[in-house]
Amino acid sequence: MKKIKDERLILRNLKNIRIAYVIQMVGMIIVLALEGRENGVEEMTSSPLWIVLLLSNVILILLSMPISLQVYESKPEKLGKMGMISIGIGVVAAILAYVSGAGIIPSALSGGLLALIFFVISYFTRKLAKKYQEE
């Protein structure tokens, strides 16, 4: 297949991919919803389609981050404040996990993991915000 060099066609191609992506997403959600209605939520969440849906949305959010940062021109937060918020989120998640029946260690692990993920994401967001502020 010949590589498209025409900028207008590249843009059009991207728009077509966006339409296909929306159709694919809607289709996946419908299939998962039907599966959830017929076999229950647990069956639905154990489906590989569910993982694909989650993964693609997480990637979409991560890729959209630099765009929203440029649109809203948010100021970079202080590291200490970000750390405190991350710990807070981790503690709340751990308590929720414990209340819903998980053991102490799994609850603490999931809380810690969530706090770590949140902190890493906030750290990179801060780094990007700083970079855009300097540009």
Place this chain on the structure above:
Amino acid sequence: MKNNVKLMRMEREINQQDLAKKTGVTRQTISLIEKGKYNPTLKLCLQICYALNTTLDECFWIEEENFDEEN
């Protein structure tokens, strides 16, 4: 957006296909630019200017009072 690409091209007796070849786009894109139905990037504008041996000013400049009418 309105431009002088068609005029410049005709003056130099170059057809759309040749201009498209020189700038690395399709003939349809050149046609749409000439009709004002597609706004090329600055990079493509420059490539068109180089191919037609002209300047951005001559080829794409629009006076401010006309600019509002166009958009």
